[in-house]
Amino acid sequence: MERESNVHFSVRIADTSRRYWYRYSSNPMSVLGLVLFLIIIMCALFAPLLAPYPKHAEAFVDVTNINQPPSLKHLFGTDKIGRDIFSRVIFGYRFSLMIAIMVLGISVPFGVVVGLIAGYYKGRWIDILLMRITDVFLAVPPLLLALMITAVLEPNIMNAMLAITVMWWPLHARLLYGVTSSLSDEYFVISAQVSGSSTIHILFKEILPNCIGPILTKVTLDVGWVILLGATLSFVGLGIQPPKPGLGSMVADGAKFLPGVWWAVVFPAFAIVLVVLSCNLIGDGLHDVFAVEEV
Amino acid sequence: MREELLTIRGFKKYFRTSQGIVRAVDAIDFSIMLGETFGLVGESGSGKSTVAYVLVGVYGPTEGQLLFEGQDIGRDFRIRSMRLKKDIQIVFQDPGSSLNPRRSVKQIVGHPLRMHHLQRKKNIAAKVAELLTMVGLPVDYMHKYPRAIGGGEKQLVAIARALATSPSLVILDEPTSALDVSMQAKVLNQLIQIQEDLNLTYLFITHDLSIMRNLATRVAIMYLGKLEEVARTVDFFQKPRHPYTQMLLSSIPVSSEEEAAMKPKKNPSKGEIPSPVNVPSGCGFHPRCRRKIETCSELDPEMLKINEEHFVRCHLYATS
Amino acid sequence: MIADPILEIRDLHVGYRTYKGFLRVVNGVNMTVQRAEKVGLVGEAGCGKTTTVKSVGQVLPIPPGHISKGECFFRGKDLLDPKMHFARRTQMSGLSMIFQDPTAALNPTFTIGTQIVDVIKYSRTRDHKTPNSYSDRDKAVQILRDVAMPDPARIMKNYPIQLSGGMRQRVCIAISLIRARDLLIADEPGTSLDVTIQDQIHHLLQKLVQEKGMAIILITHSLGVIREMVDLVYVMYAGDIVEAAKTQDLFARPLNPYTQGLLASIPKMTGGGIPMGIEGRISDYLDPPGGCRFQPRCKDAMPICERRKPPLVEISKDHWVACFLHGGHNRETL
Numbered sequence: 001m002e003r004e005s006n007v008h009f010s011v012r013i014a015d016t017s018r019r020y021w022y023r024y025s026s027n028p029m030s031v032l033g034l035v036l037f038l039i040i041i042m043c044a045l046f047a048p049l050l051a052p053y054p055k056h057a058e059a060f061v062d063v064t065n066i067n068q069p070p071s072l073k074h075l076f077g078t079d080k081i082g083r084d085i086f087s088r089v090i091f092g093y094r095f096s097l098m099i100a101i102m103v104l105g106i107s108v109p110f111g112v113v114v115g116l117i118a119g120y121y122k123g124r125w126i127d128i129l130l131m132r133i134t135d136v137f138l139a140v141p142p143l144l145l146a147l148m149i150t151a152v153l154e155p156n157i158m159n160a161m162l163a164i165t166v167m168w169w170p171l172h173a174r175l176l177y178g179v180t181s182s183l184s185d186e187y188f189v190i191s192a193q194v195s196g197s198s199t200i201h202i203l204f205k206e207i208l209p210n211c212i213g214p215i216l217t218k219v220t221l222d223v224g225w226v227i228l229l230g231a232t233l234s235f236v237g238l239g240i241q242p243p244k245p246g247l248g249s250m251v252a253d254g255a256k257f258l259p260g261v262w263w264a265v266v267f268p269a270f271a272i273v274l275v276v277l278s279c280n281l282i283g284d285g286l287h288d289v290f291a292v293e294e295v
Numbered sequence: 296m297r298e299e300l301l302t303i304r305g306f307k308k309y310f311r312t313s314q315g316i317v318r319a320v321d322a323i324d325f326s327i328m329l330g331e332t333f334g335l336v337g338e339s340g341s342g343k344s345t346v347a348y349v350l351v352g353v354y355g356p357t358e359g360q361l362l363f364e365g366q367d368i369g370r371d372f373r374i375r376s377m378r379l380k381k382d383i384q385i386v387f388q389d390p391g392s393s394l395n396p397r398r399s400v401k402q403i404v405g406h407p408l409r410m411h412h413l414q415r416k417k418n419i420a421a422k423v424a425e426l427l428t429m430v431g432l433p434v435d436y437m438h439k440y441p442r443a444i445g446g447g448e449k450q451l452v453a454i455a456r457a458l459a460t461s462p463s464l465v466i467l468d469e470p471t472s473a474l475d476v477s478m479q480a481k482v483l484n485q486l487i488q489i490q491e492d493l494n495l496t497y498l499f500i501t502h503d504l505s506i507m508r509n510l511a512t513r514v515a516i517m518y519l520g521k522l523e524e525v526a527r528t529v530d531f532f533q534k535p536r537h538p539y540t541q542m543l544l545s546s547i548p549v550s551s552e553e554e555a556a557m558k559p560k561k562n563p564s565k566g567e568i569p570s571p572v573n574v575p576s577g578c579g580f581h582p583r584c585r586r587k588i589e590t591c592s593e594l595d596p597e598m599l600k601i602n603e604e605h606f607v608r609c610h611l612y613a614t615s
Numbered sequence: 616m617i618a619d620p621i622l623e624i625r626d627l628h629v630g631y632r633t634y635k636g637f638l639r640v641v642n643g644v645n646m647t648v649q650r651a652e653k654v655g656l657v658g659e660a661g662c663g664k665t666t667t668v669k670s671v672g673q674v675l676p677i678p679p680g681h682i683s684k685g686e687c688f689f690r691g692k693d694l695l696d697p698k699m700h701f702a703r704r705t706q707m708s709g710l711s712m713i714f715q716d717p718t719a720a721l722n723p724t725f726t727i728g729t730q731i732v733d734v735i736k737y738s739r740t741r742d743h744k745t746p747n748s749y750s751d752r753d754k755a756v757q758i759l760r761d762v763a764m765p766d767p768a769r770i771m772k773n774y775p776i777q778l779s780g781g782m783r784q785r786v787c788i789a790i791s792l793i794r795a796r797d798l799l800i801a802d803e804p805g806t807s808l809d810v811t812i813q814d815q816i817h818h819l820l821q822k823l824v825q826e827k828g829m830a831i832i833l834i835t836h837s838l839g840v841i842r843e844m845v846d847l848v849y850v851m852y853a854g855d856i857v858e859a860a861k862t863q864d865l866f867a868r869p870l871n872p873y874t875q876g877l878l879a880s881i882p883k884m885t886g887g888g889i890p891m892g893i894e895g896r897i898s899d900y901l902d903p904p905g906g907c908r909f910q911p912r913c914k915d916a917m918p919i920c921e922r923r924k925p926p927l928v929e930i931s932k933d934h935w936v937a938c939f940l941h942g943g944h945n946r947e948t949l
Contacts, residue, residue, distance in 0.1 A: 008438035022634030026678075187393035191453075194352045194372045195407050195460070196380040209397035338809035339780075445896070446660070475659040475836055476880045480892030483882075487889060502810055505882045509889050532884060546814035547884065548839030550866065554884045563818075564811035567779055 033281020115176025224279030334511030447478030
């Protein structure tokens, strides 16, 4: 019996993967997004190996090499204190992704649980309480909230992450609220209720597995947005602090020297665009995967 | 005299909505005997599904007595005893949504077994296999997911799930309405077999009268929350008394000459079912009734006894 | 054939591309509809009847759908000819479709009046002498009266959600009447409605066919509806037309084993118990049986049934069967 279940399990996984890949790959842009994102992940994971000048990502000054244009030695040129921009961009990706993972790793589970409970008990006091709190957080403009938090506390990467986390969970709560309240009317949920299943079982074993599609789609899009928000914060000096390479702070540093020293701004900015674009393409592709009706 | 398994007296279920009070079920009385198949017929807005939902505990009744094996069960699922949840089970109308698409057949059918601690963990697979065989499905369907099986087979899985707790009363809410004729035949035959083998009592709800004719021992018809006629199956079809029953019987498309000859011809369908928030005065059916008399718009009729097992609620049969 | 038919489908092959492969659903369908004729297309879920009519009506979702072969002549012009792509709109005026779920067919955010007038504006039946909103609205009220809608002027101001299912279906029929002069394709129009309302809708369709001289293709899985509504029946199984006959002939003398099985599976209101149904399941469209698609389930199957697909052969006047039990051995498979 045990082995039979394992066989069926692997057959099912293979079948599901084929099905999802068929739908995902029908759009070449989605595949492009995936490829780009994989490259970015490689950069983040293997930054010390891929960057030609890993030491430039930390405290390093080379006055002889200030503001050099792009060349074979320095693919993206050097910045105002002589650091290799290419290496710093690669390390910048590492920090950006780290922020995204930590922020989403906390805000998504929290938001999902809030949304599940509120959606399941729709109309009761707990729904009203949870959703009004959610609304309060959503009412404050995100950037303003993030700025407030990091300005009050010490401006550093941890507080930037905290700020973004605090304003991110309500978005997932709202998403799950919608999906859960519509799923609660399905017969399989009613069936579980009347046969006496515990609420924990219904929320996490009956409803939540059916929410994976929208959650996954939103999370991939979120990665891009969180990175953008982090870059915005470091642009105004409230996120990643020097000498660490934040893509936003790199843009800010280089902006003073425009238009002459264009490479100090264009390459980090382009790096931000690339990661947000690839996340959006993946998100679109996933939406197609989960939203399509089966023939 | 057979034992009464379920006795309903003065049962009402009202819902408060933004448009007003919906009288989904408005004071009905009937009983279901042990081992019989009691048929409940009605169209949309009749309240038949509400009856099913209250019996199984989705809602509690607004008023009235619901006696199951002598005990009043009028509570919703949050307060019901686990024992009651085992004894009364339901099979829903839509096979597509009554099975969780993200759970396997084994998980779906095995869940009640685990929840009520009816089997030890290692015996669950064997018991699920037994249930699947009982409903006529191959044992290896255990590992399948709902998307891989057809509508009729999904209903068989839903039936297997209902049988897992060895219930005494099984409520079947339009179990074959979404199925094709050949699948329908298979599911219905399976239900008949299971009823014999396990000595079950069925409350069978449907709008399909040709199924009712061949499955139910007694039939009751509802309109706008009220019971209009109750009779033994043969009488219901051969001598329908209530104008609504006659209208329904004459509207059914039939596929043979003999059936066409049997249909009451004089009452083709007229009008629409009124909104349940705006129930007409007097007898709820009077705006559509071709045989209405003066009292029909003023006074709501009482349930009258035609003979031992035949009851009608209509002014036409009131002896002054 | 008698006069020129309003619709003629020839050897239609339609399938769907999926991750598992190509599903060969419609497998060479031939169908003819005369002017003002009531034709029924009956078959179980998944037999390809909706796919067939969606291909005719040009509403088949093209990926994953794919028309591999076949022609469909409406008033003499082939709707499926790829060269005629831009002329299709003109070709198709006079043909309309209504579907099973009237709620999904109406836009919930616009009033009924707006939706009907919208179609009138862009159809070719507008009053060209004085095209204005008043004449459009008058025409809308008139067609609502044609479909026996009570209080049409008030309905015009309502939103779909305020109407019952039966009334929504009447609105859909009304909208389809604006363009349909020659052919109306009705895909299970009464299935999601109550039986008494379904009865009214069917009678309405019959009345419209008589008054307007319109042909109708009625698709359903209910043989009872077929018997009461149509003149000519096409029985479909797994993408093939297995039998076609005048209604009385089909019920009096069903020849194809599938048709016989189908008729036998219906429980009767006169009693007789629950019938046994047909053994087996519909075959997989991914790898369908080579010859007759019903052969795996047929108790009268012969060796030839596995090898060749039985052609549709005229057994007697207006009664065609596709089954080797009734001849067709020497004919070329279509």
